[in-house]
Amino acid sequence: MQRSDVKRLETVERRSREIAEEFGLSTTDVMFEIVSSQQMLEGMAYRFPTNFSHWTFGRDYERQRTIYEHTGGGLPYEVVWNFEVPRAFLMESNPFALNALVIAHVWGHVDFFLESRYLQRGRAFSDIAGEARSAAERFRGYEERYGKENMEKFIDAAMSIEWHQHPDPFFEEPDEEEMRERLIQRERAMLERTRDIHSQFKKPETKAEIREIEKRLKRLSRKTPPGPVYDLLWYITRKSPLPLEPWQQDVLSVVRSQARALSPNRKTKMLNEGWATYWHVRIMRRLFEEGILDAKEHGIFSDFHAKVTRPLRRDFNWYAIGPALYEYVRERWDRGQFGLEFEECGDSAKRAYWDTKVGKGREKIFELRSFYTDRMAIEHFFDADFIRRNDLYLYTETVDPQNGDIVDVIAEKDPETIRRMLKHAFVHYGTPVIRVEDGNHNQRSELYLVHEFDGFELDPAYRDRTLENIHELWGRAVHLETVIQGKRTLCTYNGRSVSTDTGSSADGLMEL
Amino acid sequence: MPIIRSDPVAQKGKKDAARHREKQKDAIRRQLPEIIARESIITSKKGKIVKVPIRIMDIPHFRPAQGSAGAGVGQGKGKAGGVIGRRPGTGKPGEAGDRPGEEYLETEIEMEELIEMMIEDLGLPRLEERKGEGMVAETRFKIRGIQKTGPWVLLDKRRSAREGLRRFWEFLHYLVKETGRDELACFDALEQTDGILADALELLKSGAYAPIHTVFEPFPIFYPDDLRFLEQKKDIEYHSQAVVFALMDTSGSMTDKKKYLARSALFWLAAFLRTIYERVEIRFIIHDARAEVVEEEEFFKKVLGGGTRAWTAYELAGGLMDSEYPVSEWNIYLWHFSDGEDFEPARAALEAKKLIERGISMFGYGEIEPSSSHSDSALLAAFKEILDVQVHWKEGFMVVAGRDMPFLAVAIQKKEHVHLALREFLDKERWGHATK
Numbered sequence: 001m002q003r004s005d006v007k008r009l010e011t012v013e014r015r016s017r018e019i020a021e022e023f024g025l026s027t028t029d030v031m032f033e034i035v036s037s038q039q040m041l042e043g044m045a046y047r048f049p050t051n052f053s054h055w056t057f058g059r060d061y062e063r064q065r066t067i068y069e070h071t072g073g074g075l076p077y078e079v080v081w082n083f084e085v086p087r088a089f090l091m092e093s094n095p096f097a098l099n100a101l102v103i104a105h106v107w108g109h110v111d112f113f114l115e116s117r118y119l120q121r122g123r124a125f126s127d128i129a130g131e132a133r134s135a136a137e138r139f140r141g142y143e144e145r146y147g148k149e150n151m152e153k154f155i156d157a158a159m160s161i162e163w164h165q166h167p168d169p170f171f172e173e174p175d176e177e178e179m180r181e182r183l184i185q186r187e188r189a190m191l192e193r194t195r196d197i198h199s200q201f202k203k204p205e206t207k208a209e210i211r212e213i214e215k216r217l218k219r220l221s222r223k224t225p226p227g228p229v230y231d232l233l234w235y236i237t238r239k240s241p242l243p244l245e246p247w248q249q250d251v252l253s254v255v256r257s258q259a260r261a262l263s264p265n266r267k268t269k270m271l272n273e274g275w276a277t278y279w280h281v282r283i284m285r286r287l288f289e290e291g292i293l294d295a296k297e298h299g300i301f302s303d304f305h306a307k308v309t310r311p312l313r314r315d316f317n318w319y320a321i322g323p324a325l326y327e328y329v330r331e332r333w334d335r336g337q338f339g340l341e342f343e344e345c346g347d348s349a350k351r352a353y354w355d356t357k358v359g360k361g362r363e364k365i366f367e368l369r370s371f372y373t374d375r376m377a378i379e380h381f382f383d384a385d386f387i388r389r390n391d392l393y394l395y396t397e398t399v400d401p402q403n404g405d406i407v408d409v410i411a412e413k414d415p416e417t418i419r420r421m422l423k424h425a426f427v428h429y430g431t432p433v434i435r436v437e438d439g440n441h442n443q444r445s446e447l448y449l450v451h452e453f454d455g456f457e458l459d460p461a462y463r464d465r466t467l468e469n470i471h472e473l474w475g476r477a478v479h480l481e482t483v484i485q486g487k488r489t490l491c492t493y494n495g496r497s498v499s500t501d502t503g504s505s506a507d508g509l510m511e512l
Numbered sequence: 513m514p515i516i517r518s519d520p521v522a523q524k525g526k527k528d529a530a531r532h533r534e535k536q537k538d539a540i541r542r543q544l545p546e547i548i549a550r551e552s553i554i555t556s557k558k559g560k561i562v563k564v565p566i567r568i569m570d571i572p573h574f575r576p577a578q579g580s581a582g583a584g585v586g587q588g589k590g591k592a593g594g595v596i597g598r599r600p601g602t603g604k605p606g607e608a609g610d611r612p613g614e615e616y617l618e619t620e621i622e623m624e625e626l627i628e629m630m631i632e633d634l635g636l637p638r639l640e641e642r643k644g645e646g647m648v649a650e651t652r653f654k655i656r657g658i659q660k661t662g663p664w665v666l667l668d669k670r671r672s673a674r675e676g677l678r679r680f681w682e683f684l685h686y687l688v689k690e691t692g693r694d695e696l697a698c699f700d701a702l703e704q705t706d707g708i709l710a711d712a713l714e715l716l717k718s719g720a721y722a723p724i725h726t727v728f729e730p731f732p733i734f735y736p737d738d739l740r741f742l743e744q745k746k747d748i749e750y751h752s753q754a755v756v757f758a759l760m761d762t763s764g765s766m767t768d769k770k771k772y773l774a775r776s777a778l779f780w781l782a783a784f785l786r787t788i789y790e791r792v793e794i795r796f797i798i799h800d801a802r803a804e805v806v807e808e809e810e811f812f813k814k815v816l817g818g819g820t821r822a823w824t825a826y827e828l829a830g831g832l833m834d835s836e837y838p839v840s841e842w843n844i845y846l847w848h849f850s851d852g853e854d855f856e857p858a859r860a861a862l863e864a865k866k867l868i869e870r871g872i873s874m875f876g877y878g879e880i881e882p883s884s885s886h887s888d889s890a891l892l893a894a895f896k897e898i899l900d901v902q903v904h905w906k907e908g909f910m911v912v913a914g915r916d917m918p919f920l921a922v923a924i925q926k927k928e929h930v931h932l933a934l935r936e937f938l939d940k941e942r943w944g945h946a947t948k
Contacts, residue, residue: 006515006517009515010514010515013513013515029513030513031513031516032513032515032516033515033516033517033518034515034516034517034518035518038523038525039518041525042523042524042525045525046524046525051524053524053527053528054528055528055531055532055535055569056532056569056570056571057524057525057528058525058526058527058528058529058530058531058532059528059529059532059569061525061526061528061529062525062529062532062533065525065529090515152531156571159571159573160571160572160573161573161574163573164574311586311587311588312586312587313586313587313588313596313597314584314586314596314597315584315585315586316584316585316586316587317587320587321587390587391587391588391589391590392585392586392587393585393586393587393588393590393592394584394585394586395584395585395586395596400598405598405599406598406599407595407597407598408586408595408596408597408598409593409594409595409596410586410590410591410592410593410594410595410596411592412592413591413592418585421585422585424576425585430575430576431573431574431575432574432575432576434574451574456576456577457576457577458574458575458576458577459574459575459576459577460577461572462572462573462574462575463574465572466572466573466574468572469572
């Protein structure tokens with residue numbers, strides 16, 4: 001890139017920031033870096049500017065590189081990290097207009113980082129980049145000392161359960177003794193109350209209840225964890241009976257904290273990309289109007305914009321559906337298409353032309369970006385109108401008996417079914433809720449996990465291999481209570497094989 | 513904020529990508545028999561790229577079953593039931609995808625690499641490329657003499673120079689005789705006229721001659737007649753060639769796995785023969801109750817109907833010898849794979865005997881995973897009875913070898929036996945003398 005191009009990019013950066021602010025977006029200083037295509041691809045694959053070595057990163061790098069090499073004329077990639085000073089990559093070999101587009105896009109993300117209550121939390125991990133860099137260094141040392149294979153096995157195992165965090169993103173796991181104390185106090189308070197009330201006329205049920213509470217109290221004094229724990233890596237790091245060596249604890253805690261830092265991004269992917277796309281169009285339009293970019297560059301910009309926001313036949317394109325959602329919400333709230341009267345109106349013609357000129361659209365989309373996750377947004381705004389307007393469908397894979405080709409076929413266009421599917425897909429962002437119930441099962445330090453069943457059974461092959469990986473971290477038998485073919489089942493991996501016990505009675509299983 | 517140029521960092525991506533590739537290869541190794549079964553490894557060209565569908569490598573994690581509800585969400589016009597696209601599946605036509613929803617990635621791998629894996633998988637020895645010094649003279653062309661015309665590359669410089677100098681002296685003596693001048697002047701004139709005798713003579717006779725050279729230096733003068741070229745002749749006598757008749761029983765009981773063993777053994781045998789012979793041809797014959805000559809692809813894919821008569825295949829091989837591969841010009845190797853059931857075993861053995869008596873270099877019979885490991889199959893029993901053979905056991909592996917005849921039968925019960933079978937075949941005594 002020419003020195004003069006860099007100068008011009010700086011102009012674009014300065015002016016686009018001002019425009020973003022005029023639009024009401026929050027900004028902060030951003031470190032834009034011009035990098036080679038390889039650095040860009042690595043940045044995308046490795047989660048952070050520098051990270052430890054792992055084959056999954058290599059896999060993603062390779063995949064991106066193949067796509068890049070088969071696509072001439074640059075790719076509209078952007079990488080921006082939600083650091084204290086956000087950091088973004090611009091690709092050296094990309095055309096100028098494309099880099100301008102990326103800068104405009106980044107301002108949307110930066111506003112989202114600063115204003116989304118979930119992403120604000122991600123910023124609390126602002127040193128995560130530095131940690132990743134030093135972890136990379138330490139991990140290299142471990143590889144040398146403890147063997148590449150051991151390291152890989154251990155990282156694989158940790159990554160297996162990295163997304164199993166507490167469902168509440170603002171929750172901090174308390175210290176175990178603290179939690180025990182709290183639970184004991186609660187039970188005691190209950191006991192007191194039960195004892196006090198009509199103590200002289202105790203009914204048998206009350207007596208039984210008291211005995212129950214006393215039993216629970218007794219159990220609580222020894223139980224680990226005292227209450228359910230959802231952060232699997234957190235618990236295992238502290239309680240694994242292996243015991244874990246310091247380097248292993250380090251690996252677990254690095255993988256865990258990276259996943260925790262990235263988790264808010266996973267939960268707001270559609271809203272975040274949608275927001276950035278929604279605004280880059282508007283910022284770019286202004287840059288062209290002001291003559292900062294020329295007509296020829298407008299052509300290049302339009303091409304890339306169209307490419308990025310193209311609907312995908314077989315995938316959920318965040319860059320298409322995300323901005324469409326903001327447009328849709330803005331329009332509806334501008335025209336007053338909300339509230340009881342609108343909701344209850346059954347006349348579709350009337351609904352279509354409904355316009356109270358209330359003009360609340362802008363306010364509503366800013367609210368959307370501040371307080372919603374993708375799941376909440378889908379729940380609230382993916383109504384039949386939106387789904388139809390955007391031609392969303394569900395498809396299935398079938399196999400052509402002639403030649404073994406996989407043929408994708410539209411299976412479902414019913415908005416309600418699609419909404420239900422999407423909602424489910426987004427509820428836990430693909431990670432079923434699993435809790436640690438007992439870390440000393442059978443009094444033999446075995447691990448007992450419970451899958452909080454929500455109507456969707458686990459993929460059996462993945463389930464069993466995950467249990468094996470957890471065993472790698474725990475060293476003793478690992479149990480998972482789940483539902484298989486409609487029946488409560490206990491899956492156990494004992495270090496050799498997975499066995500399933502579909503309790504003829506549910507007696508063997510923990511009480512839920 | 514200023515926009516900065518960042519310093520390149522360590523290239524981690526490549527290294528980790530290589531590790532991923534390594535893991536993929538492990539996955540390929542695990543399904544090697546199926547992959548190999550689909551490819552024409554014996555006759556394929558060097559450097560051929562094979563597309564192999566393998567599952568995307570992933571970290572296992574708890575996830576909802578990829579259910580019947582649908583593979584995913586897409587966007588675009590279309591009615592329910594409309595096809596939105598197709599892509600190559602796992603390559604098994606007719607089989608309802610065993611796990612729809614599993615993500616497959618088509619990865620490319622070089623044929624050589626696959627073969628390398630197969631050789632490793634079966635613990636087979638590696639083969640070196642054929643070297644210059646073979647067992648027989650392998651140059652196709654021999655220099656047989658000298659001629660006056662030919663391509664420039666074959667110009668014999670030494671001989672040509674000698675002829676050129678001879679012409680120089682002839683011209684010089686002629687000029688001295690004709691003009692009466694000394695050798696230096698005549699040489700000088702020849703030099704000035706680029707060796708053209710008539711011009712030199714004219715120059716010396718005219719008054720215009722002025723000497724230039726003062727030192728006498730003979731130089732060759734070439735007329736077309738003076739050039740000498742090496743003469744080459746096609747070398748027929750030393751040419752070495754072999755043909756392999758690959759015979760396979762394709763009755764229904766030969767599974768992919770059995771064929772994998774047969775195919776790997778055949779591949780290896782062919783590769784081995786190529787290290788010895790300059791030219792190796794392979795002809796594929798399949799049979800059930802009838803035999804036919806096919807291409808490699810069909811050889812492994814085709815499943816014929818019921819009934820098994822090995823003699824039809826042996827007879828067909830004999831026919832090919834009559835029409836295309838006379839024993840006088842070809843080293844003939846026949847290798848037959850079957851699981852041993854046969855309707856007319858005695859006739860098969862007699863037909864085999866005929867072939868051996870016609871002077872083929874090797875009659876090999878590989879019995880793959882016979883149904884019983886305790887009693888002989890029909891075919892093997894007939895070979896034992898009709899041919900002059902002896903039986904011995906090596907490492908739990910039965911070898912039936914001909915006494916004074918190039919016959920060898922082995923029973924391959926499991927893949928480890930392929931190696932043992934090939935080792936038997938390689939036994940120097942059996943093939944060492946057989947070169948034509």
